[in-house]
Amino acid sequence: MKRRPLTTVSLSFIDAILCGFGAIVLLFLILSHNSIAQRREATEALQQEVEALEQQVLSGRSEAARLDAGLEQAGERRQRLLAQSKALSENIAGRRYDLARLETDKIAREAHVNRLKADLKSRDEELKRLEGGAMQRAPEGERLRAFPGEGDRQYLTGLKVGGKRILILLDASASMLGERIVDVVRLRNLPAPEQRRALKWRRALSTVDWIATQIPTGSRFQIYTFGERAGPVVRGAPAGWLDAGDPAALNGAVEATKKIIPRGGTSLYHALDVIKQLEPKPDNVFLITDGLPTIDRERGARYTVPGEQRLRFFDDALAVLVKGVPINVILLPMEGDPMAAAAYWRLAQITRGSFLSPSEDWP
Structure with missing residues (x-):
């Protein structure tokens, strides 16, 4: 068998192919090694970043827990501060x-001292007047109620408590608590026992007591x-007139006035309308007040009433006057009402009654 001839060209081609293949494999190994190293480095970097983030999360949770504890403490402190x-x-x-x-007690003590000083100063003069021309007083045995005081007040004031039917009208509005507006505002916000002990209100009650005696x-x-409305002091009693010869009726009516608490506005219309409603009509009326009315028949929307409007309320109330019934006015002092004295003096003159603006120690 004849051997095939050897050709150099074929060997060289195979060598070239193998060399190229080896070069490709070598290049692939080099590139693959570099890629693995890069991925390893990237993985390590990411791992470090994850660990850093986890550390931040743990730090954040710790900070949140600390803030929650601080917030709870702040809430507890807030509650303590609110309680304090x-x-x-x-x-x-x-x-x-x-x-x-204390201020009320101080005012009462000062007023009491002033009354004592005035009494000490005027005692001799009053005694001389009484000895010189005092009207004969009723025997003490005929009086059903005693009033502690000095002198004959009927003689000194000109007031004559007489007649078959005597009506006493007592102003029980809030202004009867004090002589100054600031005192009225202060006293009307105090408890009821403090209001009943107001100096001016006690003077008004003492005046009623004196008239009753x-x-x-x-x-x-009748009292x-x-x-803002008018009504008898003895609730539930028979309508009409009470018997002054009945000690229980007289003393009960006077004691009932001491349970009243002054409040609200003043309507002179309703006071004078009582005279019109009573049957038979009174023949002697004693009106105890401290100023012009602040409302007419009904309370208006305004809380402050100017002096001109109060004077119109007064004139409107005169429309219900009953002719032939004398009205004796006892006007207690009140700040900021300069027209009251002239208006009530005119009322006393129209009805042929008397007008009295008493001193601090009266009655």
Whole structure:
């Protein structure tokens, strides 16, 4: 068998192919090694970043827990501060109440001292007047009610408590608590017992008590209070007149006035309308008040009423006057009402009654 001839061209081609294949494999290995190293480095970097983020998360959770604890402590501190604030407010309110009560007591003591000084100064003069020309007083045995005081007040004032039917009209509006507006505002916000102890209101009650002691035993009487409305002081009693000869009726009516608390506005219309409604009509009326009316028949929308409007309310009330019934006006002092004295003096003159603006120690 004849051998095939050897050709150099074929060997060289195979070598070239193998060399190229080896070069490709070598290049692939080099590139693959570099890629693995890069991925390893990238993985390590990402791992470090993850660990850093996890550390931040743990730090954030720790900070959140600390903030939650601080917030809870702040809430507890807020509650404590609110409780302390409430306690301080109550303490301040109590101190204000105590201060107002002390101020009221101070005013009452000063007024009492002034009355004592005035009494000491005028005692001799009153005694001389009484000895010189005092009217003969009723025997003490005929009086059903005694009033502690000095002198004959009927003689000194000109008031004559007489007649068959005697009506006492007592102003029970809020202004009867004090002579100054600021005192009225302060006292009307105090408890009821403090209001009943107001100096001006006690003077008004003492005036009613004094008039009651002068009522003849054979007369009949009635006591009404008026403010925004008018009504008898003895609730549930028989309508009409009470017997002045009955000690229980007289003393009960006077004691009933001491339970009243002054409040609201003043309507003179309703006070004078009582005279018109009573049957038979009174023949002697005593009106105890401290100023011009603040409302007409009904309360208006305004809380402050100018002096001109109050004077119109007064004139409107005169429309219900009953002819032939004398009205004796006892006007207690009140700040900021300069036209009241002239208006009530005119009312006393029209009805042929008397007008009295008493001193601090009266009655």
